[in-house]
Amino acid sequence: MKTEDMLKALTEAPGISGAEDDVAHLLRNYFARLADEATIDKFQNVIGVKKGRTSGGKVMMAAHIDQIGFLVKTFDKGGFIRLAAVGGHDPRVLPGQSVVIYGKEQVRGIIGTTPPHLQKPGDTAKITSLDDLYVDTGLDEITLKSKVQVGDPVLFDNVCTELQGGLYAGAAMDNRAGVLVLLETLKILEKMRHDWDVYMVGTVQEEVGTRGAAMTAYEIAPDVGIAIDVTFGDFPGIPERDTAKLGKGGAVAIGPNFHPALTEKLMELAQEWEVPFQKEFIPRPGGTDAVSMQIAARGVPMVQVSIPLRYMHTTVETLDLKDIKRAARLLALFAAQLEQTHREVLG
Amino acid sequence: MIHILEKYSKAFGVSGHEEDIRRRIEESVRDHVDSLSTDFMGNLYAHKPCGRKNAPHLLLVAHMDEVGLLINGVESNGMLRFVLVGGVDPRLLVSKRVILGKERVPGVIGAKPIHLQSRDEWKSPIPLSGLYIDIGASDEKEAAAKVPPGTAGTFHTFFEAQEDVVFGKAFDDRAGCALITELLMTEEDESYPVDITAVFTVQEEVGLRGASLLAERVRPDFVIAFEGTTAGDVPRDDYASPSTEMRKGPAISFMDRTAIGSPRLIEHLKKTAEKNKIPFQMKKTVSGGTDIGVIHTKGGIPSVVVSVPVRYIHAPRGILAVEDYKNTIRLAKAALMNFKEVL
Amino acid sequence: MKALLKKVVETFGPSGREDAIRQLLLDEIKPYVDRTFIDNMGNLHAVKEGKGARVMVAAHMDEIGFVVTHIDEKGFLRISPVGGVAPVRCLYQRVLLENGARGVVGVESVKNPNDIDFSKLYVDIGARDEKEARKLAQEGLFGAFLNEMTEMNGLITAKSLDDRVGCVIAVEAARQLKKSPNEIHFVFTVQEEVGLRGAIAAAYNIEPDLGIALDVTGTGDTPDAPKMPMKLREGVAVKIKDNSLLVPRRVKDFFMRVAEKNKIIYQPEILTFGGTDAGAINLSRSGVLAGCLSIPTRYIHSVSETASLSDIEEAIKLLVKILESDVKKELED
Incomplete structure (x- = not known):
């Protein structure tokens, strides 16, 4: 299982929040090969368990498997479709996108645009809201309705593209990048000794409020939690302090959502083993699975590692594969000695 | 009496960095409670059971962190x-x-x-x-x-007294922490008829984070939160509710953004105040929230907020009237002593 | 059903002050269930015992309203909203306070109607001065709007169809339910309008296998309405999505399957705002399968919420058929 191939398969598998079935099954199959147990729960959360030597504790690593998208909301006369957003979309990236409607069968469509020739002066300064955008499948109303129903998922047509220097671009890198970190971590753990049981969880519905993480953290009740997500990659025009650099390793989160001493241990470990990493300051809890995991049931001490990602929530989200491998290496090292770390820090 | 408030107000404790204030509270309450403990987030728990069987279990909560x-x-x-x-x-x-x-x-x-x-x-x-x-x-x-x-x-602000008021930072919610501390400092011959778990929480100001663990960890029958809250008795152009007013006594909340106060507990506080001739006021706005918001819905736990009016919270320096502080202690103490009237 | 609905919508019960409506619903549902109780949060539970799946049916009995925050020097009550109350929709409405006092909502003079917010509104209770006002009302009193239910060509118009219509559907379903293998908890929840709080507490205690909320939903069938598929008179709406919940496929499919089998008229619901008790149930503990049956309703959160009697009838039928089925089996993947 080559890392590049898994990235391509994971990002191209559909998995809109609330209907993650396809990507969930793909991930379960990967887990089945790399872990001791692999299950899918009633909400499509995917859980892979790799038993430790002592099973003296549980660590839960979570990466969300869902992606933003749309649902078919209404039909307009002439066979056009109006969309309801699932997750946060920038309306400016929508016009002209190719989409796939997952109805009784897959139906291709385009988010319609007005050619310059038909625009009024000043139109180029305006932003069309989602309510005024529509999907054109080219089909007549009757044919369309025989294939598509209200509530069917609509996703961007997605192809994972390799750029120069080991960079990859596509939709749903947020957060299949994190899911890939889970898998790469498992690969490394196969060759390492670890005491604690490792729960790898592909969580659902993160993009609509970190719901899958809340449910699974309550169910598993781990001793330590690790959220793995993406963070804003460097980009001209954004202050450097607000971003992480592509190719410089995973970004370790610092802030009230994360356990300071565990986080410190993670960074010490990175330095000791010369795994490149960066720091990310998050002054207010929110934005990733960590926010609900930390306060699930009696609470879970958290750390978080994020993969730098440019152009988040677009169809060309771009990352460096090196960062995924480095994050995985760091997390495997961390998991392998958690029994000792936990005793020192929280015991 | 005011020295505890002074000690707490001067402490450092931005959300997520509450070590200093926690250490100071530990120091002040240690000799007055059965045991102290903390959790991984840094919430400080002080246990003061009454030794009676089937006594109701009260959670008193104030947040240690400051903006x-x-x-x-x-x-x-x-x-x-x-x-x-x-x-x-x-x-x-x-x-x-x-x-x-x-x-x-x-x-x-x-x-x-x-x-x-x-x-x-x-x-x-x-x-x-x-x-x-x-x-x-x-x-x-x-x-x-x-x-x-x-x-x-x-x-970086200083604590100072001037006539009957004090100036200082972070009265939201070091005033609440100080109030609970004073409540825990009972005389030898007095004891509450209830089991008390006092929790000084972390990370309230960034989304009631520390308190989110309490319902599961403490499992109380009732919750009382203590706050330093907005006093708006200052010059305003338009008509606006003053929220609370200085020197008018402890403020009882009937509702805020995160919870509706338990009518039973509100009634108990009002009656206690009237019986003991302690001035009190109802908080006259419903904005803002408290730790109760994330506690009371876990199964349904009757809750109420009692506050000391503070002018200029979330600012470099606030003003608090010493008599309000003292009256809040008197009211809370009396309400705890006769808590059986709630049952 | 219409007579019950009239009684239920016209009963007082803003969030946090549900005593009167709770008593009424208790009296109405008691004959049809095995036991009833009120929990610490104030939710009313009516339970039909069974050995199968534990199903929580939630309808919120609270309504939007206001609370008196201050009494001004001229004797007018200043108020803050309880739940999502739009200031302009309050203008000149008649209101009732929990102590029985009546009043009307007035507004300070404003140049631009868009400037109206709650700081400019007041309740006039006919007091001559502050002293008299303080005798008639106090800070902390809760209030609600007054309006009578009326009928127009098969539609009904009333205050607080949100969500008294859900309460009536629950009572009617309990009455009509013949045989069910399930353990059914009809829960009339409190404080939905201020953050689904009653349902959070109830679901936490019940730990159901399935949650079903009954609530109202917006429509796209009025002039220049938001683009939404729901229409009056096209049947009960089976929720697919709102801001609090993405209904799991097996739940939505189950509801639609039952509707089709029993020839019950239904429509899909995609609501682009808001949430219901089902969202709270869904997130309880380690997650609960949950869905929602909705009544398409125009002018939600006004005193003239408008819905179709035929849609309500379809909702009752569908709920009964859902509850009569073997929920455990139906929810298997």
Whole structure:
């Protein structure tokens, strides 16, 4: 299982929040090969368990498997479709996108645009809201309705593209990048000794409020939690302090959502083993699975590692594969000695 | 009596960095409770059981953390960039002193002299992106060595008494922490007829985070939160509710953004106040929230908030009337002593 | 059903002050269930015992309203909203306070109607001065709007169809339910309008296998309405999505399957704002399968919420058929 191939398969598998079935099954199959147990729960959360030597504790690593998208909301006369957003979309990236409607069968469509020739002066300064955008499948109303129903998922047509220097671009890198970190971590753990049981969880519905993480953290009740997500990659025009650099390793989160001493241990470990990493300051809890995991049931001490990602929530989200491998290496090292770390820090 | 408030107000404790204030509270309450414990987030639990079987279990809660700022970058000239922690009006920042990190490094937030500003610049507030903290460092290296990114800071203000009021920072919610401390300091011959778990919580100002663990960890029958809350008895142009007024006694909340007060508990507090001739007021706004919001829905736990009016919360310095503080202690103490009237 | 609905919508019960409506619903549902109780949060539970799946049916009995925050020196009550109350929709409405006092909502003079917010509104209770006002009302009293239910061509118009219509559907379903293998908890929840709080507490205690909320939903069938598929008179709406919940496919499919089998008229619901008790149930503990049956309703959160009697009838039928089925089996993947 080559890392590049898994990235391509994971990002191209559909998995809109609330209907993650396809990507969930793909991930379960990967887990089945790399872990001791692999299950899918009633909400499509995917859980892979790799038993430790002592099973003296549980660590839960979570990466969300869902992606933003749309649902078919209404039909307009002439066979056009109006969309309801699932997750946060920038309306400016929508016009002209190719989409796939997952109805009784897959139906291709385009988010319609007005050619310059038909625009009024000043139109180029305006932003069309989602309510005024529509999907054109080219089909007549009757044919369309025989294939598509209200509530069917609509996703961007997605192809994972390799750029120069080991960079990859596509939709749903947020957060299949994190899911890939889970898998790469498992690969490394196969060759390492670890005491604690490792729960790898592909969580659902993160993009609509970190719901899958809340449910699974309550169910598993781990001793330590690790959220793995993406963070804003460097980009001209954004202050450097607000971003992480592509190719410089995973970004370790610092802030009230994360356990300071565990986080410190993670960074010490990175330095000791010369795994490149960066720091990310998050002054207010929110934005990733960590926010609900930390306060699930009696609470879970958290750390978080994020993969730098440019152009988040677009169809060309771009990352460096090196960062995924480095994050995985760091997390495997961390998991392998958690029994000792936990005793020192929280015991 | 006011020395506990003074001790707590002076403590450092921006959300997520509550070590100093926690240590001070531990020191003050240790001799007055059966046991103390903390959890992984840093909430401090003080247990004071009454020794009677089937006594109701009360959770008294106040948050230790205060609003502040977090350093997130250092410029090449040694100036520090920062973001806010909790709800701070950015317009308050300019021309203030701050202290940063465990070493309490002093710094100032300056601004371009008025002489060099254009007329237009005067008219709009300075955005956060236009503000820097100057610690006197000559370059990036020197500044980062002293105050690395990730360091928390708070306003550098002094505690002072003047006639019947005190000035200080973070009365939201060090006033609540001090009140609970005073309640725990019972005389030898007095004892509450209830089991008390007092919890001094972390991270309230960034979303009621610490308190989110309490329903599961404490499993109380009732909750009372103690707050330092907005006093709005100050000059205002339009008609506006004063929320609470200074020198009018403890404020009881019937509702806020996160919870509706239990009518039983509100009634109990009112009756207790009337019986003991303690002045009180109803809080006259419903904005803001408290830790109760994330506690009371876990199965349904009757809750109420009692507050000391404070002018200028979430600002460098607030004002609190000593008589309000004392009356809040009297009311809460009496309400706990006769708690069986609630049952 | 219509007579019950009239009684239920016209009963007082803003969030946090549900005593009167709770008593009424208790009296109405008691004959049809095995036991009833009120929990610490104030939710009313009516339970039909069974050995199968534990199903929580939630309808919130609270309504939007206001609370008196201050009494001004002229004797007018100043108020803050309880739940999502739009200030302009309050203008000149008649109101009732929990102590029985009546009043009307007035507004300070404003140049631009868009400037109206709660700081400019007041309740006039006919007091001559502050002293008299303080005798008639106190800070902390809760209030609600007054309006009578009326009928127009098969539609009904009333205050607080949100969500008294859900309460009536629950009572009617309990009455009509013949045989069910399930353990059914009809829960009339409190404080939905201020953050689904009653349902959070109830679901936490019940730990159901399935949650079903009954509530109102917006429509796209009025002039220049938001683009939404729901229409009056096109049947009960089976929720697919709102801001609090993405209904799991197996739940939505189950509801639609039952509707089709029993020839019950239904429509899909995609609501682009808001949430219901089902969202709270869904997130309880380690997650609960949950869905929602909705009544398409125009002018939600006004005193003239308008819905179709035929849609309500379809909702009752569908709920009964859902509850009569073997929920455990139906929810298997």
